[in-house]
Amino acid sequence: MALFALGDLHLAFQRPEKSMDAMGPIWVRHEEKIWKNCQDLIKPEDTLVLVGDHSWGRKLFQCREDLAFIARLPGRKILVRGNHDMFWEAQKTDVLNTEYAGKLFFLQNNFAAYGEYALVGTKGFTFEGPFLINRFTGEVLSWDQDAEKHAQKLVRREAIRLEDSFRQAWEAGYRKFLVFLHYPPTNILEEDSVFTRMAEKYGAEQVIYAHCHGKNQFQDSILGFHNGIRYRLVSGDYLDFRPEKILD
Numbered sequence: 001m002a003l004f005a006l007g008d009l010h011l012a013f014q015r016p017e018k019s020m021d022a023m024g025p026i027w028v029r030h031e032e033k034i035w036k037n038c039q040d041l042i043k044p045e046d047t048l049v050l051v052g053d054h055s056w057g058r059k060l061f062q063c064r065e066d067l068a069f070i071a072r073l074p075g076r077k078i079l080v081r082g083n084h085d086m087f088w089e090a091q092k093t094d095v096l097n098t099e100y101a102g103k104l105f106f107l108q109n110n111f112a113a114y115g116e117y118a119l120v121g122t123k124g125f126t127f128e129g130p131f132l133i134n135r136f137t138g139e140v141l142s143w144d145q146d147a148e149k150h151a152q153k154l155v156r157r158e159a160i161r162l163e164d165s166f167r168q169a170w171e172a173g174y175r176k177f178l179v180f181l182h183y184p185p186t187n188i189l190e191e192d193s194v195f196t197r198m199a200e201k202y203g204a205e206q207v208i209y210a211h212c213h214g215k216n217q218f219q220d221s222i223l224g225f226h227n228g229i230r231y232r233l234v235s236g237d238y239l240d241f242r243p244e245k246i247l248d
């Protein structure tokens with residue numbers, strides 16, 4: 001039994017105009033790479049966490065083929081909400097879980113068990129700028145204050161969702177945790193955030209995130225160990241669409 005993670009599938013079976021092929025060579029027919037890598041790596045008894053940005057469909061009916069593709073991948077599939085997942089209304093996670101019961105599990109305001117671990121997660125959020133940066137020293141000089149204020153509101157909402165996920169798992173008796181966030185857990189300055197502090201408070205072993213595309217963004221947040229927690233980026237193009245093994 002093993003646990004794998006991969007983010008940013010960005011499927012577009014019903015919206016071919018949103019095909020990712022134009023995003024660079026790594027994205028050309030990327031869904032075929034996802035399919036082959038999953039078949040090679042993942043066994044029926046394994047678990048695959050898909051860390052957000054699943055589909056370009058705006059409404060659920062435009063995502064059916066994308067979700068069916070994910071459901072056909074081997075193993076148990078757990079989905080985290082990404083910023084592009086417009087089909088997944090925040091208040092209707094239970095509806096999705098009822099409809100896709102036995103095929104897909106949507107992780108938000110709930111948790112999933114993996115052996116003695118609880119998998120907790122939510123979309124997360126972090127302020128991504130724009131920043132005014134000194135081009136010689138790389139120092140951040142200023143940023144859009146209104147945009148940052150708005151970001152703080154979104155961060156608070158996501159923190160409440162993650163705490164709810166942790167609380168439910170804790171009350172069910174779990175003491176080992178893995179955290180899944182679509183957004184990176186910190187801003188580009190890698191300052192501690194409500195998400196890193198919460199992971200530390202509950203003693204989470206790993207924080208797994210996605211969303212960062214292109215080699216200029218791969219270093220946007222923590223990679224490796226920080227305060228005893230392992231941080232891992234699993235965005236699709238970072239991994240060339242090969243799911244990362246998180247636990248045996």
Ligand SMILES: [Fe+2]
Pocket residue numbers: 008010052053211212213
């Ligand atoms: Fe993405």
Ligand SMILES: [Fe+2]
Pocket residue numbers: 053082083084182210211
């Ligand atoms: Fe994203």
